[in-house]
Amino acid sequence: MxxxxxxxxxxxxRNRLRRGLTEAGSVMLGVALLIWSLLPVYNMLLIALDPxxxxxxxxxxxxxxxxxxxxxxxxVTQEARYLEDFWHQFGNSLYIGLLTxxxxxxxxxxxxxxxxxxxLAKGSLLTNAALLTYAIPASFLIVPYYRIxxxxxxxxxxxxxxxxxxxxxxxxxxxxxxxxxxLIPFELDDAARVDGASAVQLYLRIYLPLxxxxxxxxxxxxxxxAWNDYLYQAVLLxxxxxxVSVTQGQLFTDADAPWNAMMAAAIIYVLPPIVLLFALxxxxxxxxxxxxxxx
Amino acid sequence: xxxxxxLLAAGPRMFKGRRRPxxxxxxxxxxxxxxxxxxLPYAAVFFVFVVYPFGYAMWMAAKPSLYAELIADRxxxxxxxxxxxxxxxxxxxxxxxxxxxxxxxxxxxxxxKALLAVYILPWALAATQACISFxxxxxxxxGLVDGLLSALFGIDGPIWFNHRWLALGxxxxxxIWKWMPFWTLVFLAARMRIPRDIYDSAEVDGAxxxxxFVHVTFPLLANLYLICTLLSTLWTxxxxxxxxxxxxxxxxxxxxxxxxxxxxxxxDASKPARGVAVVISAVPVLIPITIVLMRRLQASEAQx
Numbered sequence: 001m002x003x004x005x006x007x008x009x010x011x012x013x014r015n016r017l018r019r020g021l022t023e024a025g026s027v028m029l030g031v032a033l034l035i036w037s038l039l040p041v042y043n044m045l046l047i048a049l050d051p052x053x054x055x056x057x058x059x060x061x062x063x064x065x066x067x068x069x070x071x072x073x074x075x076v077t078q079e080a081r082y083l084e085d086f087w088h089q090f091g092n093s094l095y096i097g098l099l100t101x102x103x104x105x106x107x108x109x110x111x112x113x114x115x116x117x118x119x120l121a122k123g124s125l126l127t128n129a130a131l132l133t134y135a136i137p138a139s140f141l142i143v144p145y146y147r148i149x150x151x152x153x154x155x156x157x158x159x160x161x162x163x164x165x166x167x168x169x170x171x172x173x174x175x176x177x178x179x180x181x182x183l184i185p186f187e188l189d190d191a192a193r194v195d196g197a198s199a200v201q202l203y204l205r206i207y208l209p210l211x212x213x214x215x216x217x218x219x220x221x222x223x224x225x226a227w228n229d230y231l232y233q234a235v236l237l238x239x240x241x242x243x244v245s246v247t248q249g250q251l252f253t254d255a256d257a258p259w260n261a262m263m264a265a266a267i268i269y270v271l272p273p274i275v276l277l278f279a280l281x282x283x284x285x286x287x288x289x290x291x292x293x294x295x
Numbered sequence: 296x297x298x299x300x301x302l303l304a305a306g307p308r309m310f311k312g313r314r315r316p317x318x319x320x321x322x323x324x325x326x327x328x329x330x331x332x333x334x335l336p337y338a339a340v341f342f343v344f345v346v347y348p349f350g351y352a353m354w355m356a357a358k359p360s361l362y363a364e365l366i367a368d369r370x371x372x373x374x375x376x377x378x379x380x381x382x383x384x385x386x387x388x389x390x391x392x393x394x395x396x397x398x399x400x401x402x403x404x405x406x407x408k409a410l411l412a413v414y415i416l417p418w419a420l421a422a423t424q425a426c427i428s429f430x431x432x433x434x435x436x437x438g439l440v441d442g443l444l445s446a447l448f449g450i451d452g453p454i455w456f457n458h459r460w461l462a463l464g465x466x467x468x469x470x471i472w473k474w475m476p477f478w479t480l481v482f483l484a485a486r487m488r489i490p491r492d493i494y495d496s497a498e499v500d501g502a503x504x505x506x507x508f509v510h511v512t513f514p515l516l517a518n519l520y521l522i523c524t525l526l527s528t529l530w531t532x533x534x535x536x537x538x539x540x541x542x543x544x545x546x547x548x549x550x551x552x553x554x555x556x557x558x559x560x561x562x563d564a565s566k567p568a569r570g571v572a573v574v575i576s577a578v579p580v581l582i583p584i585t586i587v588l589m590r591r592l593q594a595s596e597a598q599x
Binding site for chain 1: 326327329333343345347396399404412414417419420423424426431432439443476526539557575578582584
């Protein structure tokens with residue numbers, strides 16, 4: 001260390017030391033977080049890029065001994081065992097995910113518009129009751145759901161899963177939209193009213209555009225809920241109407257399954273929500289930081 | 296610390312958005328009809344797909360003899376202990392780390408912003424596939440984790456799913472991995488809304504580092520932290536996928552939680568009523584949590 005450093009006042013030197021330590025600490029924390037976040041993802045790639053079929057031939061390999069895209073090719077062409085219907089199943093998953101997303105945004109935004117913006121008398125009873133949904137976790141209701149869907153004539157129907165997902169996603173959607181909506185000034189509604197706007201116009205022209213960031217968060221949340229689901233799809237659907245998650249979940253301990261192709265299928269399956277999240281990240285970030293507050 | 300205190304006292308008010316103007320407001324005829332029409336779809340969903348299934352569950356599990364059977368059951372008591380550990384450790388460790396890490400992600404460095412994008416990846420990764428990856432990663436000497444342990448430290452890693460506590464620990468770690476990013480984002484958003492001047496005046500008063508966290512940041516976030524912890528507790532009690540697809544409830548059913556045990560009875564053992572009774576036995580815990588949660592939410596509508 002140079003003499004100049006030593007001549008610095010003690011406080012400044014301590015400050016510099018502390019800043020250096022903080023910097024080193026955050027770099028170390030950053031590296032640890034990187035490994036923590038990516039290890040299971042890397043594990044998926046490691047297995048997917050293996051050429052071997054059948055037996056898991058890893059013996060603790062840290063990198064694929066021979067990189068091969070056979071697994072991915074077998075999934076895309078539906079040649080892998082257990083994955084003969086991959087694209088059909090993927091279509092089912094997509095159908096469930098997209099409809100859950102659209103219906104949650106639609107039903108949730110209509111309800112929270114009626115209650116918070118139109119000030120429907122006693123409407124808050126409904127939005128409070130909505131939260132009661134979470135008093136019983138979704139998975140706890142699977143047995144009654146199974147029977148009730150039969151009563152409704154929805155057994156082995158994708159709509160049974162969609163109905164379940166929408167029911168469990170909407171209370172959170174309403175909560176988020178209520179909190180976010182409270183930041184939009186009521187004067188806007190009143191001004192539009194004076195100009196003769198109807199309730200529907202108010203909803204379409206003022207509420208929805210201003211709520212865009214919150215709607216994006218809700219959309220991502222609802223899609224992820226449906227995309228994460230295993231239980232409802234496994235119980236309410238028959239093999240004829242399988243989804244990707246159920247096929248994979250049912251084989252997860254089967255070492256004889258072609259795991260390179262299974263993991264390749266898993267990687268293909270996990271991509272859509274990631275793409276959506278990154279496409280909407282501006283909105284999500286804006287909603288999270290509630291930029292509207294300053295507007 | 297007087298200036299900090301003043302700002303802290305004013306804090307919650309600063310967070311509040313515009314509130315509904317006071318005074319009662321009567322909807323005109325057609326508007327009232329529209330408002331009802333807008334609220335109706337959700338009301339229908341709520342009654343048809345939430346209230347009715349719940350009533351159905353209560354009806355299925357109403358027989359007291361079911362609970363006597365449960366208490367005598369070999370798998371029920373361990374499942375209770377596992378649920379307590381899974382939820383208690385999983386939720387609290389996750390929430391506390393998320394709160395601390397949200398402070399880390401507040402730092403203005405380009406590489407920390409880039410790291411955040413990678414860090415939230417587990418949240419966006421579908422649960423089924425992520426859990427399956429955890430399962431194969433921990434499968435034993437063929438798995439990646441034991442491979443790393445032997446390459447880095449020269450030790451033979453255990454077969455994680457052959458031992459109750461290791462398997463339970465694996466479930467908890469997988470759960471934290473999957474859900475910590477979401478709550479970190481929630482806390483990060485809340486921290487971003489803390490006005491800069493509160494920190495500036497706190498710094499003048501000498502509150503930096505740990506002291507700033509204890510005396511300034513945490514008090515401001517305490518209510519949100521409690522709400523999030525309660526909500527997460529409710530969601531985690533119902534977490535089926537993690538346990539079912541990481542340890543699979545093994546070895547020999549010793550890591551089952553209530554959600555997976557109920558499923559096991561209802562669909563593998565064809566005892567649906569007992570399956571429902573297993574999960575309904577958690578209701579006495581769920582109701583108070585929900586009541587506290589709703590009170591807190593009402594008390595602090597705009598603070599979240």
